[in-house]
Amino acid sequence: MRGRQVPKTTTDQRLLDDRGRADWLHTDPWRVLRIQAEFVEGFGALAELGPAVSIFGSARTPADSPWYAKGVELGRLAAEAGFSVITGGGPGTMEAANRGAREGGATSVGLGIELPFEAGLNPYVDLGINFRYFFARKTMFVKYSEGFLVLPGGYGTLDEVFEAVTLAQTGKVTSFPIVLIGVDYWTGLLDWLRHSVEAGGMISDGDIDRLVLTDDLAAAVRHLKDGAGRVAPDETNPE
Template sequence: MRDEYWRGAQVRRGKLIPSTTADTKLLRETGPEAAWTKTDPWRVLRIQSEFVEGFGAMAEMPPCISVFGSARLREDSPYYAVAREIARRLAEAGWGVITGGGPGMMEAANRGAKDADGLSVGLGIELPHEQGLNEWVDFGLNFRYFFVRKMMFLKYASGFVVMPGGFGTLDELFEAITLRQTGKVHQFPLVLVGREYWDGLVDWIRGRLVAEKVIAPTDPDLIGVVDTADEAVAYMLNNLPPLQVDDAGTSGAN
């Protein structure tokens, strides 16, 4: 059993560690007694509170870039050093760095931001197997619900750097692509790092989705694909709006 468990703003230890997550309870099938009539209305208020807490905390943040990637690729992965370098250089250019706050690629990006004395943000999630924020997060928020957390990633970032990752990374990637494709966000660069890792997916998008006419021929151009930290940083900075510095020395996206 783990020693510590995060549930929203709560920290639970020992016998108080729950056996299921808030998302699991929300999505669980309802019983014949229609117990949901007693619980779901209150969950709406809890969900609302997460939005209010997130919006209130993140609204004061300077312009940021979200960095996504696997929690399972640790420091011995070559991608770790690349993610750290990308985040360091983005922070040096004045951008804050937002991650999921966990280990692996998220830790690497938070660590890189700290290397440059930049803003390092972690948006954690209640999961059965991944808990707590990495030690390089300056400002952290913990969420019960994936969809609230994902809103914070999207609303308070000016672009995405996507390192190699699994289902969670793909979920975040395609959410961002959909928002670009549908015009919900503008001037929102998105770059995949690691050609060997991503080329099969990109080839499938171009060769299958375009061929079947389920996306426009220009839609794949919404995604950049690079190999190195130099290429990733150049792609982002060339496609991001310029940062403006006010009289108080605070930076903001134009």
């Protein structure tokens, strides 16, 4: 939907917006079915995708930016390493990575989200799914990726990084490489984590090492390929 057809609010907003009304007594049970449908659609579309990597970065990266060019190259290198490429399906860095994946001959996947200020998936997406709920979409990124390659980005990118590193720290995912690309961009964040968060005892020694930092795109893909592969679950506990 575009123009005046774009809703003024999003499905996520309506789900989370509690103004004291009792409407949820009547509407939330039905929302569960819609949420279930999003998971079913995502699982069905991606189940046979094969090895894949999620590439994150800013939707605001212009096409003439050096980071856009690096996004294209990163997508191509991931494709040449045997990975399909999953992005958020939007413009900027996401478009660049999808473009590189297509140029490299891999499946280019876009997992879009309902937002009032973004319209549709970028033209380089081969397999696209639009989600209403962030949590359903985020599950797909982790479930169907061997790891994350992260270019400079804003709140959405940071959200995905910290979601993934939390899942790794707590053992919810295993053998899940996370590579930050852009030494100048990410060093300040890692310094803060090291000198404030870790030094204050808020995370354990070595937790920062879950985040690999580099400027070398080929090295980033190699690191992901070397570290990819989930540990098999305990067969006695299929949950």
